[in-house]
Amino acid sequence: xxxxxxxxxxxxxxxxxxxxxxxxxxxxxxxxxxxxxxxxxxxxxxxxxxxxxxxxxxxxxxxxxxxxxxxxxxxxxxxxxxxxxxxxxxxxxxxxxxxxxxxxxxxxxxxxxxxxxxxxxxxxxxxxxxxxxxxxxxxxxxxxxxxxxxxxxxxxxxxxxxxxxxxxxxxxxxxxxxxxxxxxxxxxxxxxxxxxxxxxxxxxxxxxxxxxxxxxxxxxxxxxxxxxxxxxxxx
Amino acid sequence: xxxxxxxxxxxxxxxxxxxxxxxxxxxxxxxxxxxxxxxxxxxxxxxxxxxxxxxxxxxxxxxxxxxxxxxxxxxxxxxxxxxxxxxxxxxxxxxxxxxxxxxxxxxxxxxxxxxxxxxxxxxxxxxxxxxxxxxxxxxxxxxxxxxxxxxxxxxxxxxxxxxxxxxxxxxxxxxxxxxxxxxxxxxxxxxxxxxxxxxxxxxxxxxxxxxxxxxxxxxxxxxxxxxxxxxxxxxxxxxxxxxxxxxxxxxxxxxxxxxxxxxxxxxxxxxxxxxxxxxxxxxxxxxxxxxxxxxxxxxxxxxxxxxxxxxxxxxxxxxxx
Numbered sequence: 103x104x105x106x107x108x109x110x111x112x113x114x115x116x117x118x119x120x121x122x123x124x125x126x127x128x129x130x131x132x133x134x135x136x137x138x139x140x141x142x143x144x145x146x147x148x149x150x151x152x153x154x155x156x157x158x159x160x161x162x163x164x165x166x167x168x169x170x171x172x173x174x175x176x177x178x179x180x181x182x183x184x185x186x187x188x189x190x191x192x193x194x195x196x197x198x199x200x201x202x203x204x205x206x207x208x209x210x211x212x213x214x215x216x217x218x219x220x221x222x223x224x225x226x227x228x229x230x231x232x233x234x235x236x237x238x239x240x241x242x243x244x245x246x247x248x249x250x251x252x253x254x255x256x257x258x259x260x261x262x263x264x265x266x267x268x269x270x271x272x273x274x275x276x277x278x279x280x281x282x283x284x285x286x287x288x289x290x291x292x293x294x295x296x297x298x299x300x301x302x303x304x305x306x307x308x309x310x311x312x313x314x315x316x317x318x319x320x321x322x323x324x325x326x327x328x329x330x331x332x333x334x335x336x337x
Numbered sequence: 338x339x340x341x342x343x344x345x346x347x348x349x350x351x352x353x354x355x356x357x358x359x360x361x362x363x364x365x366x367x368x369x370x371x372x373x374x375x376x377x378x379x380x381x382x383x384x385x386x387x388x389x390x391x392x393x394x395x396x397x398x399x400x401x402x403x404x405x406x407x408x409x410x411x412x413x414x415x416x417x418x419x420x421x422x423x424x425x426x427x428x429x430x431x432x433x434x435x436x437x438x439x440x441x442x443x444x445x446x447x448x449x450x451x452x453x454x455x456x457x458x459x460x461x462x463x464x465x466x467x468x469x470x471x472x473x474x475x476x477x478x479x480x481x482x483x484x485x486x487x488x489x490x491x492x493x494x495x496x497x498x499x500x501x502x503x504x505x506x507x508x509x510x511x512x513x514x515x516x517x518x519x520x521x522x523x524x525x526x527x528x529x530x531x532x533x534x535x536x537x538x539x540x541x542x543x544x545x546x547x548x549x550x551x552x553x554x555x556x557x558x559x560x561x562x563x564x565x566x567x568x569x570x571x572x573x574x575x576x577x578x579x580x581x582x583x584x585x586x587x588x589x590x591x592x593x594x595x596x597x598x599x600x601x602x603x604x605x606x607x608x609x610x611x612x613x614x615x616x617x618x619x620x621x622x623x624x625x626x627x628x629x630x631x632x633x634x635x636x637x638x639x640x641x642x643x644x645x646x647x648x649x650x651x652x653x654x655x656x657x658x
Contacts, residue, residue, distance in 0.1 A: 108440035112426070112433075119428040119469075184424035184485070187388040188441045189413040337392050 105190045109198025110205075113172075117206055126167050126206075131213045133160045138217040148225030153217065154235045154306045158299060161243055162275050166267035168206055169250025170260040172199050177258030192333035196326055200251060207243045211236065231308035238305020241318035242298055246271050248325035255329050274298040339402045341366045341493050341523030342387055347396035349382055349547075356382050358547045359396070364540075366492070369519035371534035371555075372527040373644055374544035380527040381421055383544070384497050387525065388418040401492050414443060417491035421498055423482025427471035431462060431481060434470060435488060442489035456484040459514050461507075475502040483511065487518065494518055496526040500533065512537050531644055543647045550647040558643045567636045568608040568617050571597060574628035576604055583608060586623050588616035603631070610635075 117123040137156035141147055176182040185195055221227050249270060254263040278297025281290045294300055301314040340363035349357040357379045364370045374380045385391045386398050389409040398405040403412035426434055435456065439449050457463055460480040465473060473481065479502050486494060499515065500508045515524060516537050528534060534541055535555050543550045543558075551558060568589075572579060576594050583592045583606060591609035610616040617635045624630045 104443065105441050108437055111440075112429070112437045115433055116426065116428050179424075179427070180420065180422040181424040181426060183385075183388075183390055183420045183422075184418075184438075186390050187413060187416065187418045187420075188438065189410055189443060190441055191410060337390070 106194040106198040109195055110201040113199055113202025114205060117202060123206060126164055127210055127213060130160060130164050130210050134214050134217065142221065148221060149227055150232050150235055151306050154239060157239060158242060158302050159275065161246055162271035163268060165246040165250050165271060166264040168203055169247055169254050169267060170264040172203065172251050173255040174258050174260040174263045192330040195333060196330045200248065200326060203247045203251060204244065207247060211240060234305045234308045234310045237310055238302045241315060242302050245318045245321040248322040252325045252329040255332050340364060341401060342525060343399045345397045347386065347393045347398055349386060350394040356547050360549045362542050362549060362552045364523045364525050366523050367521060368540060369515065369524040369538045370540045370542055371538035372525055372542050373534060375648055378544045379547040380544060381497055384495050384527060388416060388495050389413055415492040416495060417486035418495045419482045419486040419497060419499055423478050425470045425478060425481060430467050430469050432466050435485060438485040439488050444489050452488055456487045459487060460484040461510060476504060476507050479503055492522055494522055494524045498528060499526055543644060545648045566610050568610050568620055569636060570606045570620060570624060570633045571631040572624050572628050573600060573603045575602060579604055579606065582623050583620065586619050588614050588619065
């Protein structure tokens with residue numbers, strides 16, 4: 103575990119000494135602030151429902167910017183040769199980097215909490231619904247980060263890593279819409295099951311369903327396992 | 338006791354192309370072995386297999402007794418590795434970077450500060466400990482790469498071109514670090530600088546086109562190649578008569594005559610002669626008895642000649658296969 107922690111600490115320093123982290127946090131918070139202002143003050147809906155939905159879509163575009171450098175930058179800077187020859191197992195490298203990315207994402211979540219201040223000042227929101235929305239948002243972010251991290255391991259070009267991750271995440275987000283075009287019940291269920299937005303929709307409505315929790319955890323676990331297996335295979 | 342590094346019939350293949358072909362050699366504790374070869378010979382691939390960055394297609398690579406195919410994590414704790422390009426994180430400062438490597442290598446918190454001080458002092462990094470790595474000169478980057486390899490007192494040190502990019506003073510200091518480390522550890526260093534090998538290495542391994550051509554001490558390799566000794570002379574004599582006379586001298590194998598600039602009959606001659614004996618005296622007698630002999634020199638084989646000879650033999654062998 104010490105190895106994974108050392109990688110995690112190194113990742114944190116790397117994030118905060120690079121301008122990209124500040125840029126990503128700023129863009130996400132500005133975007134969220136805009137959606138919140140529009141949804142609450144212009145439409146008069148004093149809930150976080152629509153804002154959460156907008157945050158979900160925004161996340162699929164921002165996460166690739168956080169994850170694109172995770173492995174691609176190690177390859178291009180030739181530092182992967184160091185990581186791969188130090189006494190680290192592939193899963194320790196994957197876990198350390200994932201924890202670093204999750205911490206970055208955690209800061210984004212904390213930043214969005216500022217939106218709750220006017221909501222509680224001028225409205226009467228349901229705390230449990232907001233809480234479940236944030237749980238869903240955290241799980242959604244976790245799955246997106248794991249997928250983005252895996253694609254970053256497949257190429258040494260950060261832009262390519264991001265360009266692969268964006269359509270994949272958007273695909274998971276919008277795949278639920280394909281239900282309407284299917285007559286087969288099996289395909290309808292499959293598309294619904296794979297949909298990031300439908301599962302997230304449950305959390306936004308205040309439902310913390312174990313099926314949805316397990317779905318995000320399983321997607322994350324699969325992506326991280328593939329990531330570790332790929333690093334092992336590269337040797 | 339097993340060797341610190343041992344390669345047994347190691348091959349590495351990408352598709353149908355062999356990068357490394359049936360390489361076997363070992364490095365004992367307290368030994369510094371120089372790994373010589375032209376660009377693309379397979380030096381870096383071999384170093385990477387020993388370091389555990391890539392695996393051998395066939396054969397066995399062992400470090401500190403651990404098989405790199407199955408126990409590379411245990412072996413990794415015993416290895417200090419400086420790759421061809423120093424693996425540095427530009428956004429970290431020197432101390433943060435070294436602390437990260439020390440933590441991963443399992444250096445206990447109590448020992449971290451003293452270990453960092455040791456490698457910073459050995460690699461003369463005192464002036465830049467708090468500087469971000471992207472601000473470092475090439476020489477400092479190279480020395481920082483060496484410092485991370487020395488952390489955790491590894492049993493085995495693998496250095497791929499450790500003095501590349503250093504100025505003469507830094508090269509001297511780095512060689513001293515490697516020499517002192519090599520007294521009690523096993524060191525394998527790849528280099529293009531033949532002089533470096535004669536200065537610090539106990540043994541030389543010559544590789545070309547993925548095949549190991551020779552492994553021995555620099556002096557023994559030089560001795561073994563004395564069969565290619567050359568005698569150079571310059572004399573004023575007719576070309577054909579001079580060539581015929583020299584070919585008749587006992588021990589002379591080949592004669593190459595070229596005209597010296599200026600005088601009409603002055604010629605330079607390169608003779609390939611046999612090992613031992615007093616061939617140069619016989620040449621001197623044969624030439625000076627009939628013509629004017631301006632100078633005669635017997636050239637001792639340098640490691641450079643040895644290297645070039647082995648590499649050209651290796652290439653000929655590769656072409657015929």
